[in-house]
Amino acid sequence: MTNADIIGLTTKHVANTYGRFPIAIVRGKGTRVWDADGREYLDFTSGLAVCNLGHCHPKVVAAIKEQAEKLIHISNLYHIETQSLLAKALTENSFGDRVFFCNSGAEANESAIKLARKYFSNKGLPRYQVLTMEQSFHGRTMAALAATGQKKYQAGFEPLLEKFIHVPFNDIEAAKRTINPSTAAVMIEPIQGEGGVNVPSVQYMKELREVCTKAGVLLMFDEVQVGVGRTGTLFAYENFGVTPDIMTLAKGLAGGVAIGAMIATEEVAAAFVPGTHASTFGGNPIATAAGLAALKAVLEDGVLENCKKVGAYLEGRLNGLKSKYSFIKEVRGKGLILGMELEEGIKAGEIVKDCLSKGLLLNCVGDKVLRFIPALIVTEKEVDEMLATLVPSLEAAAGRV
Numbered sequence: 001m002t003n004a005d006i007i008g009l010t011t012k013h014v015a016n017t018y019g020r021f022p023i024a025i026v027r028g029k030g031t032r033v034w035d036a037d038g039r040e041y042l043d044f045t046s047g048l049a050v051c052n053l054g055h056c057h058p059k060v061v062a063a064i065k066e067q068a069e070k071l072i073h074i075s076n077l078y079h080i081e082t083q084s085l086l087a088k089a090l091t092e093n094s095f096g097d098r099v100f101f102c103n104s105g106a107e108a109n110e111s112a113i114k115l116a117r118k119y120f121s122n123k124g125l126p127r128y129q130v131l132t133m134e135q136s137f138h139g140r141t142m143a144a145l146a147a148t149g150q151k152k153y154q155a156g157f158e159p160l161l162e163k164f165i166h167v168p169f170n171d172i173e174a175a176k177r178t179i180n181p182s183t184a185a186v187m188i189e190p191i192q193g194e195g196g197v198n199v200p201s202v203q204y205m206k207e208l209r210e211v212c213t214k215a216g217v218l219l220m221f222d223e224v225q226v227g228v229g230r231t232g233t234l235f236a237y238e239n240f241g242v243t244p245d246i247m248t249l250a251k252g253l254a255g256g257v258a259i260g261a262m263i264a265t266e267e268v269a270a271a272f273v274p275g276t277h278a279s280t281f282g283g284n285p286i287a288t289a290a291g292l293a294a295l296k297a298v299l300e301d302g303v304l305e306n307c308k309k310v311g312a313y314l315e316g317r318l319n320g321l322k323s324k325y326s327f328i329k330e331v332r333g334k335g336l337i338l339g340m341e342l343e344e345g346i347k348a349g350e351i352v353k354d355c356l357s358k359g360l361l362l363n364c365v366g367d368k369v370l371r372f373i374p375a376l377i378v379t380e381k382e383v384d385e386m387l388a389t390l391v392p393s394l395e396a397a398a399g400r401v
């Protein structure tokens, strides 16, 4: 099939929920992908922070193939070998003691919210409210949508699930003022992805931990986008020297296969017992075999070191552009999630389109922030290649204002 064939079918038969670019990607290898007409692209989007090891990483492919020949699905009525091993690896490498597996980021957050409510309900405490941040993104299901601090995602779906309160990000006084005896949890992305690549201060995160502990409130980190190596540490919370009570993962966890995970301390996780929560596909053999292979590669193949090194290089190059061009307002992020904020009026979306026409996949969040989320195996040479395409597009867009 050609791009045009695939676009024709999508346009006619698929729910119209995405503004898609006019190409169909049919193949990928590392940091490169190819469309149905055979054109090659350098990918700085990684399936939106999913393909952290690059496309079709050989170890992930081998794990999927091997597992597919043994057992594809069985249900959580029985114990699952790869699920038990992935849970062991995740808890041994994080603050957490127990993992609930599901299939997406939104589902992992739903699980976290349900666990927080159940935890306090078991104690007979009337705590049910969840504090989240303005500009946050937690997913599209009803509780995750209510948790999300951006009106544009919620419009038309009201009434939203009750008892979610949004406070300004990185503002400890606002959190202190708002936490009250009915607050169950504070949910926060350690770096906001969808909201514009916003990094809180270390001091804020430390104080937030203290405030939650003092008030008896659970602290939940949504690491769906920034977990599993994206910031240069296995988990983003390691950058702040604090640990949450609950953490959610999804995007980068299984090398591209759909998976979600909610990790909690023993004390909190104990609120879930047989019958309280479930997912038919959660922790299935294929997803957890892929997850195991991906996690092992992230930990053992120098992926974190490369992320730190190339992340620092990219950040340096972007800051170099910022010193040169006044229309670049700010460069921010950590490891290989970096954002470049452009002056009002310069349309990031136009730059993204222009780059696509030149063989570069790039992404923006909101109208004015370009987001760089390449595979964590990207090289400095590929960063140079990306910039050689981006810079003329940036200059042209700035010239049009």
Ligand SMILES: *Cc1c(COP(=O)(O)O)cnc(C)c1O
Pocket (backbone or CB within 6 Å): 103, 104, 105, 106, 107, 109, 137, 138, 139, 140, 189, 193, 194, 222, 223, 224, 225, 250, 251
């Ligand atoms: C993408 C994302 C989600 C939602 O994940 P889905 O798999 O699309 O449900 C939730 N939280 C954050 C921080 C995300 O970036």
